[in-house]
Amino acid sequence: MVYPIINGRWWSLYFDPGIKRRREDLFDREGELLRLNEAVRRGERIVLVTGLRRIGKSSIVSVFLAEWGGRGIMLDLKGLYFEYGSVPKRLFVAELLRAMGEELRNADLLEVLRMLNSGGERAVLALDEAQYLRFSGGFRFDGVLAWAYDNLDNLTIVLTGSEIGMLEDFLRFEDPAAPLYGRTPYELSVGPFDRAMALRFLKEGFAQEGMEVPEGELEEVVDALGGIPGWLTIYGHMRARRGLDHRSAIASVYEEGSRVVMGELERAIQPARRRYLAILRAISLGLGSWSKIKAYAVALTGPITDARFTGLLRRLEKLGFVAKQDDQYVIPDPVIRKAVEILDRA
Ligand SMILES: Nc1ncnc2c1ncn2[C@@H]1O[C@H](COP(=O)(O)OP(=O)(O)OP(=O)(O)O)[C@@H](O)[C@H]1O
Ligand SMILES: [Mg+2]
Incomplete structure (x- = not known):
């Protein structure tokens, strides 16, 4: 691979889409x-x-x-x-x-x-x-x-x-x-970047590309995509190198991202598709507690024992689709939230 040399130094490229192999290309x-x-x-x-x-x-x-x-x-x-x-x-x-x-x-x-x-x-x-x-x-x-x-x-x-x-x-x-x-x-x-780090990542990444992007748009990117470097990298790549505008770049992250996660999500929920989807949907609607999620799943898909319900929820947690933050269940990856929305509509 050839790296550009600018002013006599190796130049970092955060928005390169592949696996990073040099520390200069890896933010933080x-x-x-x-x-x-x-x-x-x-x-x-x-x-x-x-x-x-x-x-x-x-x-x-x-x-x-x-x-x-x-x-x-x-x-x-x-x-x-x-x-x-x-x-x-x-x-x-x-x-x-x-x-x-x-x-x-x-x-x-x-x-x-x-x-x-x-x-x-x-x-x-x-x-x-x-x-x-x-x-x-x-x-x-x-x-x-x-x-x-x-x-x-x-x-x-x-x-x-x-x-x-x-x-x-x-x-x-x-x-x-x-x-x-x-x-x-x-x-x-390995956890996601916090908000400040995600913003810095984007800002520095765009500076490497010789681009300045309004702060407000960067804030929106982090609102939409969270602190997962892979999604932020696709956004940067789409915008800086493929010339997409702000909204289209976010849309293309969702599109490309759901392609990455969809197969895995489909496979994971397949053994009890309706139940799993109801649980994921409840969480994506903001119902965070065990009992609220269960009530929602029961309303949508019929009675279920506590043990069985807990088993389903645990499995989603184990697979990383769901996480517990401050005692509330959340879907930590915004692209998974989007994928759930797509599955739900289908
Ligand atoms: N700290 C970082 N700085 C710059 N780019 C990053 C950073 N972390 C990840 N990336 C970019 O994000 C994308 C995903 O990174 P990587 O493939 O290393 O993640 P992964 O956790 O192994 O993903 P997967 O779960 O799909 O295997 C790549 O395009 C990579 O270049
Ligand atoms: Mg990997």
Whole structure:
């Protein structure tokens, strides 16, 4: 990739739409990078990077790795999954060897992980979109992760996934029947920018593009899109580079964003579509308490036991669609709120 050099320095570009790989392109996140660094240095075996969709998980890990002095590898499992429809062990090993610059053929997975572990200095293996490891054609990657956790003291495995509920269902640290049971990953939880930071991000991003945007419009962007860097980045990109006006840029974030989240949302609610939709709708209407949401869901879809209702709500929470703030349920991602609206109308 070619980066523009202006006045003899690398120029930062916050509104580049891909995963950020250089610290200059990553706004803030100093705290997250520091915590990740410390976790690796103190020898955490498994680090789980969690957070809403498009919050910047992959970017943080990839900037960390770019700066990590020791051996570090990042594999994106989504690519493998989409190319082959699964993540077979053989291909995983081949990708790993390729990333390590090793020519070995037919190596065994444990052998390759031992190689990574035995270089003398600490190694980091980052697996992005790690939830796809569950589609391995029967091979138990979770067993290998547990083995690495127990035996490879020089290796930190960093796991990231856009579908965090799926990732947790795959890893099952709390399930006595699962291989990873009882292991304690270090969780790096990545949150949205607060209002002031979101405004600064936009302002600095537009300044990089040589654009000045009225403060009032930036305020509206943050009202509409919240503090999720991925959505703010699309807005900036649409406006600064594709020349859209303010309103159309916001509309296109909703459009593009709901495309990103819709499939996942559809899949999540599919087992009890009407119930889930009623719950999401209640919350998006501003009903925040357990009892109000339940009353709304009952009015719309008929009686439901407390336990069943709580189960549905918990699952939405676990998948990150719903969160609890000051004892009230909310949908923290404005693009999910929009997607719920679209589903509701359909
Ligand atoms: N701190 C930041 N500064 C600049 N751009 C950012 C920042 N965080 C995220 N982005 C941008 O937001 C988008 C989403 O980032 P990224 O892919 O790293 O998030 P993610 O949490 O891994 O998303 P997903 O859940 O879809 O995997 C990218 O376009 C990225 O460039
Ligand atoms: Mg990601």
